[in-house]
Amino acid sequence: FDAIMIARERQAKNLARFIYDNRNGMAVYIHGKAYKPNVTYTEGSYSLLVGYYLEEMGITPRYIDPLLCK
Secondary structure (H helix, E strand, C coil), rough: CCHHHHHHHHHHHHHHHHHHHHHHCCEEEEEEECCCCCCCCCCCCHHHHHHHHHCCCCCCEEEEEECCCC
């Protein structure tokens, strides 16, 4: 389990770095805020994890999720 969680954290951090390096000054939108589609449960959400790392880099992402962002 530890290996899976470490890989998940590393992958989220790498994705955030990729977005940071390639956004060319554009706003960042993340489609989906929930843990999985069609639910309102956010605990363990990969989207929020990527957003967390983006915020550490100084980027505030905007989330698009019809069930959670009204």
